[in-house]
Amino acid sequence: MVRQLCRSFNEGAGVHRVLDGADGRFLPGEVVAIVGRSGSGKSTLLNLVSGIDRPDSGEVQIGGRIVTSMREPERTLFRRANLGFVYQFFNLLPTLDVEENVRLPLELNGTRGAAARRRSAAILTEIGLGDRLHSAVDRLSGGEQQRVAIARALVHGPAVVLADEPTGNLDEETASQVLRVLLALTRSRGATLLIVTHDAWLARSADRVLELREGKLAPCEAALGPRGTAGREHAGDAGPRGIDCGRTPARRTGPS
Ligand code: ADP
Ligand code: MG
Numbered sequence: 001m002v003r004q005l006c007r008s009f010n011e012g013a014g015v016h017r018v019l020d021g022a023d024g025r026f027l028p029g030e031v032v033a034i035v036g037r038s039g040s041g042k043s044t045l046l047n048l049v050s051g052i053d054r055p056d057s058g059e060v061q062i063g064g065r066i067v068t069s070m071r072e073p074e075r076t077l078f079r080r081a082n083l084g085f086v087y088q089f090f091n092l093l094p095t096l097d098v099e100e101n102v103r104l105p106l107e108l109n110g111t112r113g114a115a116a117r118r119r120s121a122a123i124l125t126e127i128g129l130g131d132r133l134h135s136a137v138d139r140l141s142g143g144e145q146q147r148v149a150i151a152r153a154l155v156h157g158p159a160v161v162l163a164d165e166p167t168g169n170l171d172e173e174t175a176s177q178v179l180r181v182l183l184a185l186t187r188s189r190g191a192t193l194l195i196v197t198h199d200a201w202l203a204r205s206a207d208r209v210l211e212l213r214e215g216k217l218a219p220c221e222a223a224l225g226p227r228g229t230a231g232r233e234h235a236g237d238a239g240p241r242g243i244d245c246g247r248t249p250a251r252r253t254g255p256s
Contacts, residue, residue, distance in 0.1 A: 005045070022058070030193075035209060042196045099117070129151070143170055161191045179199055211245040
């Protein structure tokens with residue numbers, strides 16, 4: 001849950017208010033797509049939810065714990081145990097092989113040795129990479145690397161998974177595969193997924209779509225599937241696979 005989140009950045013002589021009282025309540029197991037034009041504060045919002053950044057005011061609560069009141073190192077430990085992340089540029093560690101990358105969150109949470117190896121191998125097998133366990137990550141295609149990153153985000157059973165434009169660096173067909181894997185894994189594990197994306201399939205598959213606009217989160221009516229989009233005269237600027245929420249055309253920055 002996020003409550004009245006505010007975050008501003010100093011910009012030259014002035015102050016740029018990026019989040020201005022963003023409110024949102026997310027249920028356990030819910031898949032929520034977050035849209036908004038470039039620069040609207042989507043990454044800022046996810047960084048506050050994850051505890052990587054701190055708000056000027058407002059609160060982030062996960063599983064009854066108030067993340068925004070935690071100090072280091074409690075916040076880092078909480079993040080490691082309860083959250084998973086998928087980024088646009090994969091962020092795998094090149095010095096570790098595929099299985100070691102996925103095993104890392106388990107080890108950081110205290111699961112080691114054969115038990116950790118079994119779990120990382122099992123989740124990689126589940127997403128079709130069981131024959132690549134000991135490949136160097138830079139030998140994999142972009143889509144394969146992102147699937148590894150998805151396995152890494154979910155292997156330790158986090159309550160919340162945050163994905164920030166996870167297909168922004170992938171072609172359309174690969175993006176679609178990757179989103180299906182991400183959705184299947186989060187659904188099967190009952191994790192809450194907050195995903196920044198303009199992908200229309202994901203928007204239809206999500207439980208809700210929210211738009212970040214003028215620093216606040218609001219329901220995105222146009223994204224509610226064929227019924228929601230049927231009466232619209234223009235598909236907007238978002239392209240055939242994109243969605244936009246009507247008033248502010250979503251400007252897409254990547255091929256996703
Ligand atoms: P989005 O992810 O929706 O494209 P961001 O959350 O990355 O947008 O950024 C929102 C706005 O906040 C942008 O104008 C960006 O320049 C600004 N911003 C984000 N992070 C910082 C920072 N660390 N310092 C200064 N400005 C920032
Ligand atoms: Mg962003």
